[in-house]
Amino acid sequence: MGVIHRRSPDGGWSGVEPRAYDDPSLAGVRKHELIGEPEGASQYRMRYFEVPPGARTARERHPHDHGVMIVAGRARVTLGETTHEVGEGDVVYVAGDELHCFEALGEEPLGFVCVVGPRSPAQ
Amino acid sequence: MGVIHRRSPDGGWSGVEPRAYDDPSLAGVRKHELIGEPEGASQYRMRYFEVPPGARTARERHPHDHGVMIVAGRARVTLGETTHEVGEGDVVYVAGDELHCFEALGEEPLGFVCVVGPRSPAQ
Numbered sequence: 001m002g003v004i005h006r007r008s009p010d011g012g013w014s015g016v017e018p019r020a021y022d023d024p025s026l027a028g029v030r031k032h033e034l035i036g037e038p039e040g041a042s043q044y045r046m047r048y049f050e051v052p053p054g055a056r057t058a059r060e061r062h063p064h065d066h067g068v069m070i071v072a073g074r075a076r077v078t079l080g081e082t083t084h085e086v087g088e089g090d091v092v093y094v095a096g097d098e099l100h101c102f103e104a105l106g107e108e109p110l111g112f113v114c115v116v117g118p119r120s121p122a123q
Numbered sequence: 124m125g126v127i128h129r130r131s132p133d134g135g136w137s138g139v140e141p142r143a144y145d146d147p148s149l150a151g152v153r154k155h156e157l158i159g160e161p162e163g164a165s166q167y168r169m170r171y172f173e174v175p176p177g178a179r180t181a182r183e184r185h186p187h188d189h190g191v192m193i194v195a196g197r198a199r200v201t202l203g204e205t206t207h208e209v210g211e212g213d214v215v216y217v218a219g220d221e222l223h224c225f226e227a228l229g230e231e232p233l234g235f236v237c238v239v240g241p242r243s244p245a246q
Contacts, residue, residue, distance in 0.1 A: 002202035002221055007212030035190040035238075039216040043240035044167035046190040046214070067158040067169040069236055071194065071212075079125035089130030089194075091169070093162040098125055113192055115158075115238050117166035 003039045011050060011109075018050075021058075028052040037119065044115055049102070051075075051110040056103035064116055066094040068102075072111035076103045126162045134173060141173075151175040160242065167238055172225070174198075174233040179226040187239055189217040191225075195234035199226045 005013040012018050018030040029051050036045035048071075049057060059078065074087045078101040079094065085105065086092060094100045104110035128136040135141055141153040152174050159168035171194075172180060182201065197210045201224040202217065208228065209215060217223045227233035 002218050002223070003216040004200075004202075004207055004209065005214040005216075006209070007214075013212075013214060034192070034214045035216050039190075040218050041188055041190055041216060043188075044190060044238055046192065046238055048192075065164055065166075067162075067164055067167060067238075069157070069169065069171075069194075071192075077127075079127075084127055086127065086129070089136075091128040091130075091136060091157045093126040093158050093164060095125050095163050100125070113236060115167055115169055115190075 001040075003035075005034055011111075013048075023058070026055070026058060028055045029057060042118060044117060045119065047114045047116070049110075049112055049114055051102060051104040053104050053107055053109060056101055059099070059101040061097055061099045063096050065096045065098075066092075066100070067115035068092040068094065069113045070110070071113055073108040074105040075110050075112070076105055077101070078103075124163075126158075128157055136171075146181070149178070149181060151178045152180060165241060167240060168242065170237045170239065172233075172235055172237055174225060174227040176227050176230055176232060179224055182222070182224040184220055184222045186219050188219045188221075189215075189223070190238035191215040191217065192236045193233070194236055196231040197228040198233050198235070199228055200224070201226075 016032050032048040034046045070090045077084050139155050155171040157169045193213045200207050
């Protein structure tokens with residue numbers, strides 16, 4: 001059966017508990033698991049990351065890939081050895097094992113959808 | 124290696140050829156395959172649908188599920204026997220074999236991200 005998570009005025013979604021990070025280098029970053037096993041999706045997960053101005057996501061590499069669309073704000077994206085400035089509507093594919101990081105640029109919070117495969121023990 | 128598709132002023136993306144439909148009931152609807160096998164993604168596909176005011180996507184059901192986020196405009200969403208009005212930022216999970224349809228409401232074009240598993244012969 002279908003599920004609807006409505007965007008709420010605080011920037012979250014109905015029925016979704018945002019997650020913060022203990023790592024102080026990720027202070028202020030919030031992750032929202034929007035679609036995945038709890039909704040019935042077994043092949044992919046849709047998450048949303050919110051990154052305050054001046055903050056960034058983890059600078060990391062791992063075997064799973066990411067499908068990203070920037071929905072709000074601007075970002076400096078690290079992809080391997082290169083960086084790129086991207087904004088609303090731009091789409092970024094992060095390959096498996098590729099170093100990546102999303103830093104919020106400017107005064108607006110950065111927000112992006114990030115799709116990934118089903119959960120594995122390492123995620 | 125990572126890939127970036129930049130949003131272009133015409134509403135499309137660099138490196139992505141939009142697809143229209145022959146079916147006259149879907150006139151004006153455009154589909155953009157943003158991430159999938161050509162980019163290196165084997166577990167999921169990220170698509171974007173653009174629906175002009177007054178138009179709608181196919182009214183259909185099929186075994187594969189959909190993970191949707193409304194990015195622009197408003198929609199009346201059919202999910203099985205029910206309909207729901209949704210707007211920007213709202214998230215809709217369409218279960219496998221569930222009847223579904225997205226109709227653009229109001230004066231703005233409807234735009235939504237739609238995630239699906241890897242391509243099967245039926246898709």
